[in-house]
Amino acid sequence: MSPKKIRKERIVVKVGTSTITNENGGLDIHQIDLLCRALSSIENLGYDLVLVSSGAIAVGAGKMRLAQKPKDLRLKQAAASVGQCELMHLYDKLFGEYGRLVGQILLDNDDVENPVRRENLQNTFDALLENHIIPIVNENDSVSHVEIESDQKLFSDNDMLSAIVAVFTGACKLIILSDIDGLYDKNPANNKDAKLISRVEKISDDIYALAEGSGSNRGTGGMITKLQAAELATSRGVDVLIINGKNMDNLYDIIDKKHVGTLFVAKE
Template identity: 40%
Template sequence: MRDQLLAKAKRLVIKIGSSLVASRDGGLRTSHIMSITKVLAKLQADNRQIVIVSSGAIVAGIQHLQLKNYPRSIPMKQAAAAVGQSRLIRAYEKSFEKTGDKVAQILLTHEDLADRKRFLNARHTLTSLLRHRVIPIINENDSVSVDEIRFGDNDNLAGQVAHVVDADLLVIFSDVDGLFTADPRQDSSATLIPTVTKFTKSLEQSAGKSRSEESRGGMITKIQAAKHVARFGVSTLLLNGETPEILHEVLQGAPGGTLFFPHQSPLTSRKQWIAYTLRPKGQLLLDQGAVDALRQHGKSLLPSGILEVKGQFNAGDAILCLDKQGEEFAKGLVNYSAQNLQQIKGHNTQDIQKLFGSREYEEVIHRDNLVIL
């Protein structure tokens, strides 16, 4: 099954970690970038389509600006990203020129994908590039995206890109050989896990923490990205990018890395967008009857099942649904503002018209706009 999934993967998103392309002391690792691009060019020659999500702009900028320490302030990180991104894309372009391949740079922010129209425009652009055998090189627009620098990571971005381009396989190149039973840097008895078919809490607990300031993700964000794209029907392959040639070998059936299997019943594109692209603006605490109706029977959410409304949000915003224990179990687009929901929570549907004078929606969240997480 593993070999079959890898063999039939034709559209690949390759996430390349910052430590693979740049070092704080030495700047860009141009020779290693060349090693990576040779492997990817070979895959493209084998009629596979390649999309790159590359970290490393900030670290590359640190060296060029001759900064002694990794910047702490947001403006300085943004300045380093602005300087480093141009150097990073130039290094990729020079490397791919030697293999006869063309590249395109695309910088994204979360807002580009949260807006459905812009999301679809990004999909059309990337699809056109792939159709013309151009390799897109994508990064978060760190010079303007404050939230990403402070909290985000490119593992999540790579997962979002896999959704945008409708990828078959997400490849995460890191500085580890795959997912282990424990952190191999701390536990010599740790063993490599070759395949993951189910995402559990114990699986996430086996993930180690990030080792450096430059690497903002760590193993936990890689598992989360794999979990998210699995819901899209996309497999994830975690490999050691210090030996990039292993990717070609593994795709040919050799052992190596960790393969995360996709979900058997993938979400529709719209529900993928709701579940993993939109950021929730509030929360609804539900009674057990409402939880069962949504989770077990696929029903819409009615106002009678709402116990508590948390946060400030407008109609059309994404919100999270919580059970009585406070666990998040669903996400959806709400038909009423937080202010209006405070008035109708716990009421029957027919009470809406009495309270507001009209009833535009019977459901607080329609099942077509609801995703069980």
């Protein structure tokens, strides 16, 4: 995958399941509204924005009144179908309240690996962004079992998907909204003296050793997947920030060049 020329005004934002859902798996509408408001304000400043949104399976499971996140493949795909519908309905409505149009892009491996489909995908992204439409991207879980449970999947989860999208679209920044403030020198859930690491120049084995498991039972990834995504994106010239998505003011601070979360510095 060859990256496009880096565009200083293009930003990819990835929002995780734990950021946009509550403990019961239902949509946190207030939080999504704050996200849509912040991204609309940032786009109004002249930035191109791409949103990579998780949450379809969790939201679908909640709407289907399933007792827990489904484990059976058929149920996962059904939940993804129901949940993606719900997510896009809400994004369309809330972004519309702030005068913004959105478009849906669902991806699987072939969209990036097949040359013809990759070119079509590139044209779609370009057409949407040139017309000031915010692409909302997710994996095509409802039809591709590979993206849900195969060890051979390209994206591994939406953290890696967001890195691939950032490189693919020539973004200057990838902002990953998480349920934690950034990368710590030890697990803050178990260590009160844990310190936030504000800047990482190189993602080494020592950095990977600091990461532990998934932060939420509603999401699929944890700090490890975010580091893997950051390693890919920074190697292709994209700065990556991991910030706490529960405080959407963090997005405004990044645009104002204030320091927030953990910055993984892009390689030149």
